[in-house]
Amino acid sequence: MARSGDEKQGKLDFDESRIDSGIDSYKSIPREQDGISHSSEDKDKNCALEERLDSAYVSSSLTVDSLGDIIEKCSISECESAAECEYTEEEVSFLTTVTEDGDTILHLAIIHEEECFARQLIDLFSPDLMDIQNNLYQTPLHLATYLNQSTVVKSLVEKRVSLELQDQEGNTPLHVACEQGFWDCANEMMHSASPSKLAYVLEAQNWRGLTCLHVAVLHKHHRLLRLLMKSGADLNIQEGTSGKTALHVAVELHDAPAVNMLLNKGANVDAAMFNGCTALHLAVGRQDATIANLLCQAGADKMIRNMEDETALDLADGNDDILALFPFDDIQIMGRTVMSFS
Template sequence: MDLYRGTNSNQLDYNMDTKHGKMQPCNEDRVDSGLDSLKDEEYNSIVNEMELLKVAPTTSPNQFYEPWKLERTEDGDTLLHVAIIHEAKDYARQMIDSSRNGPFLNTQNHQRQTPLHLAVIMEQPEIVAQLLKAGCDPLLVDDCGNTALHIACKKGSLHCFSVLTQGCTKQLPSILATPNYSGHNCLHLVSIHGFLSMVERLIDLGADINAQEQCNGRTPLHLAVDLQNLALVQLLISKGANVNSLTYGGYTPYHLTYGRQNTEIQQQLYELTDQELRELPESESEESDEEPLSEDDMEYDDFLWMGQK
């Protein structure tokens, strides 16, 4: 998602999809797992196979090695992935019950999605709850670095969001502090998409309201100003957001109001921002007072050839 680009220096511009390090490219807008990748006859074949398997709960110590648990599609999906994708909830429930506290529940497909990721994508909160109770790991991330809660935050899925935050209380602090591969944590994502009720809930659950996204150090308040979301700005301020927080480039949220249309946001932040932080920082691109070197001054005189200059 590209945010508004102001009229100031390029240090104020950024793309919300920027990637870092050596991570493989990923499309943040893609949250499917081959919903349409199976032909009808292939899907029907898989359904028939699941029926023949007569999945039932088992206490066998070798349950992971049951044949049906080793089945994979060309996308790396297990039969549980497929059941969730195609909303075959009865089959999904049977497989979950048969795999309680086993590694099968955390199997990742070629996009590194677990069944929990897909249950959130497919808006199946009851399956999300069953997976969590059965021992599915909510800390696992997909190939974009998103946990299941990151996806719920991005989609604005209130039901899945509620189930996840209530069902993984032990892991929740770690999940809330974890950025995805675009540098955004859960609070950044709900701020970017303007889900106010989820913003408030995450803060109440302990999310760091002043956490900096890893692209260039913007806090949720910076993002709210970028989006010109007055209601979000006011909510974050009321929740104690630091109006004097600085990006990596030295910009406060007030600085980001320059060139923007919402004067109410600008006025509110002007009154709250420390006086010494109201002026824009000097650009590093400003011309230096030193005179440029001449061509003669730039000649190299320290080369050695056969021991002589």
């Protein structure tokens, strides 16, 4: 419902210098110590007692109470739907203000877990405003994902915000979901993305060269791994630094369930890293007979040589369990048989 311009402007006066940014400092506050509970009842009980930092520069802080004051000053909180509200030019300017740390009011609403207000803002804003990146290159979708606000993620992706934008570590929001193990957030993004956009995001590498598949395997999030495979992730894509596939990563972590899942879905058992090592080289080199056996059962080529001209057998180092996996021919020295395995 529209009000006079003077009345609206009076409601929008606030100390903007108190608002600042950053999920980095927020995530440094231990959850068990900051008085925050994930249940809505406990959140309501505690919100009046706490002060939470959200500046990457720790220049000042914003309390949940003061954010509540800002919400009350905004007429959007009095509308059943943001689309039904009418705004003065000053009020629109307030809603779209970017702080010195790069945050919009939507960033701040998400950081402070004001999910209802965040969804109202999403209803109001255009996608280009919701794709603004703060000084840490985080979009509202990055922040909502990091804080596991799946309903906010759903609202954002339904408005077709960008899934491709990368933060200061090169992570897309889907990378963040795969790192944190937030299946619901990842599912919302993958379910709503067009096939072309999803393919791009699944192939995107962060600054460490890792795709979302590598990240999910690295953190042993098996449920997310299954979701990524179901959504068409390339199982043989190589990370950018050493050429490891997800199978190489799983073998390095001694993660037999992940190795099984990848092999059963058709991962190339003989894929080689940039140095020529296959997953079998890694398993044998790490003396992991269980995973070496899984790879052999999947048809791993035991005679592939890496750039050091080594086969997997050369790395067995006398491990009887691993040596038993390799067939031997008679050993000859200068043409004379000195040991027979027949």
